Amino acid sequence: MTHPWKEELNKLLLQGASYADVRYTPREDSAALVMRNGNLLAFSAGSERGFGVRVLYQGAWGFAASSDLGSITATFARALDNAKSTARRLSRPIRLADKQVHTGRFTSPCLVDPAQVPYDEQVAFLRRVDTALQQTGVEQRMIFLRTQSRLTEYYDTQGAQIVKEIREIFPYLGIQGRDGDGETQSRRYSPPRLGPTRGWEIMQADFFEEQAARMVRELNETLAAPKCPSDVRSVILMPDIMYLQVHETIGHPLELDRILGYELSYAGGSFVRLSDFGALRYGTDKLTVRADATMENSPGSFGYDDDGVEAQNNLLIKDGILVGAITSRQMVTEANDKMGREYFKGSGGTARASSFRRTPLERMTNISVDPGTDGTLEDIIAKTEKGIVLSGDKSWSIGSNREQFHFANHYGYLVEDGQKKGVVRSCAYSGETLPFYNSLAMVGDERTWQVEFVPNCGKGMPSQTMQLGHGVPVCRFDNVKVGE
Numbered sequence: 001m002t003h004p005w006k007e008e009l010n011k012l013l014l015q016g017a018s019y020a021d022v023r024y025t026p027r028e029d030s031a032a033l034v035m036r037n038g039n040l041l042a043f044s045a046g047s048e049r050g051f052g053v054r055v056l057y058q059g060a061w062g063f064a065a066s067s068d069l070g071s072i073t074a075t076f077a078r079a080l081d082n083a084k085s086t087a088r089r090l091s092r093p094i095r096l097a098d099k100q101v102h103t104g105r106f107t108s109p110c111l112v113d114p115a116q117v118p119y120d121e122q123v124a125f126l127r128r129v130d131t132a133l134q135q136t137g138v139e140q141r142m143i144f145l146r147t148q149s150r151l152t153e154y155y156d157t158q159g160a161q162i163v164k165e166i167r168e169i170f171p172y173l174g175i176q177g178r179d180g181d182g183e184t185q186s187r188r189y190s191p192p193r194l195g196p197t198r199g200w201e202i203m204q205a206d207f208f209e210e211q212a213a214r215m216v217r218e219l220n221e222t223l224a225a226p227k228c229p230s231d232v233r234s235v236i237l238m239p240d241i242m243y244l245q246v247h248e249t250i251g252h253p254l255e256l257d258r259i260l261g262y263e264l265s266y267a268g269g270s271f272v273r274l275s276d277f278g279a280l281r282y283g284t285d286k287l288t289v290r291a292d293a294t295m296e297n298s299p300g301s302f303g304y305d306d307d308g309v310e311a312q313n314n315l316l317i318k319d320g321i322l323v324g325a326i327t328s329r330q331m332v333t334e335a336n337d338k339m340g341r342e343y344f345k346g347s348g349g350t351a352r353a354s355s356f357r358r359t360p361l362e363r364m365t366n367i368s369v370d371p372g373t374d375g376t377l378e379d380i381i382a383k384t385e386k387g388i389v390l391s392g393d394k395s396w397s398i399g400s401n402r403e404q405f406h407f408a409n410h411y412g413y414l415v416e417d418g419q420k421k422g423v424v425r426s427c428a429y430s431g432e433t434l435p436f437y438n439s440l441a442m443v444g445d446e447r448t449w450q451v452e453f454v455p456n457c458g459k460g461m462p463s464q465t466m467q468l469g470h471g472v473p474v475c476r477f478d479n480v481k482v483g484e
């Protein structure tokens with residue numbers, strides 16, 4: 001079946017629109033399995049299709065979406081009507097930065113489509129991992145498995161034609177136990193990038209059983225451990241907490257729409273000001289951060305964004321200095337107008353929508369810290385006088401402008417005079433974003449660097465959940481407040 005997308009887009013131009021695009025999803029399959037203590041607690045599966053049209057008319061956006069392919073003409077007309085109503089109330093006309101027009105295709109790397117794996121096979125897998133988690137000290141066991149498969153076609157009035165086929169799989173294991181004070185301790189595991197693909201082939205039972213055994217061992221060490229001291233020391237962050245530190249205090253504050261105030265009513269603002277670009281010392285010269293949507297195999301790699309802009313690898317922080325933001329076609333023109341100069345040369349290709357029913361927003365791609373030259377975890381420990389190695393994202397709270405933070409961890413052990421010391425429980429650390437990154441003292445090399453996945457980054461009103469990645473090394477920060 002052919003759809004009249006181009007004809008409908010042309011009609012919008014003839015009616016006075018300056019730009020329009022349409023995203024058509026012929027099929028999206030998603031499923032989630034939840035197992036608690038060996039019982040299948042929830043199972044959901046859904047399939048949908050539809051399209052969303054975005055129109056720019058006299059500087060105002062209009063949007064409309066539908067699942068009814070019988071209503072294409074009416075939906076395009078509704079999008080234009082919406083733009084016309086908005087145009088009457090507009091204070092600042094929207095302009096889109098120039099872009100290269102692409103005809104292309106992107107397919108995420110996947111050998112076995114999770115949607116094609118029978119559910120009894122998936123449940124049998126979860127049972128096997130659950131059995132490995134069912135050990136002394138473990139009072140609660142949770143396993144989640146979420147899969148998604150989406151095909152999207154994109155067309156715009158500039159002539160772009162893009163097809164994207166993206167499959168995702170997000171497994172997650174969690175266990176809990178109670179320590180001597182009756183407090184709950186937990187350990188979780190969401191696998192980082194396990195290889196060049198991310199289909200059902202990553203679900204290797206032996207590997208997950210090994211991870212389960214490690215989680216059980218670390219939980220039991222934590223249950224028997226003394227409390228984390230409350231003092232000031234070096235913190236050595238493992239990738240499974242460093243990714244969240246970067247996500248909350250570099251990724252979110254550098255979203256240009258947030259800097260311009262668009263997220264204030266929902267997810268907060270940013271301490272970063274437009275005048276900071278090219279000038280602000282964000283961290284020590286060991287800190288280099290990039291938004292890399294070209295990384296092989298990560299949910300933050302997508303070929304082309306939902307403005308039809310090709311995926312890019314852009315620096316955000318270079319040797320500690322803030323040089324870039326997470327940008328889209330619309331926001332760079334607004335920011336440049338406000339700055340009175342052309343600081344942002346064009347879109348960074350980060351506009352993504354969570355479904356055909358939503359409009360694209362600036363979303364993190366893969367916000368990654370470059371590996372450093374300070375060797376392995378062991379090398380870093382050996383050079384640390386008084387520190388703590390921290391792992392796991394137990395809980396977190398962040399200032400509304402991302403200027404300060406508090407993260408609690410699942411697992412930690414002390415370091416004294418270059419030696420590993422005992423495990424401690426109820427670990428946490430806190431700080432202020434800029435002083436914290438300006439205390440970055442050591443950055444592990446490629447051997448410590450891994451890509452952690454985020455399946456559930458929330459943003460926007462109505463809310464959109466997005467998937468992305470963070471490539472991060474082991475990092476040491478000095479003079480950090482630790483304890484509960």
Ligand SMILES: [Zn+2]
Pocket residue numbers: 247252456457458
């Ligand atoms: Zn987020």
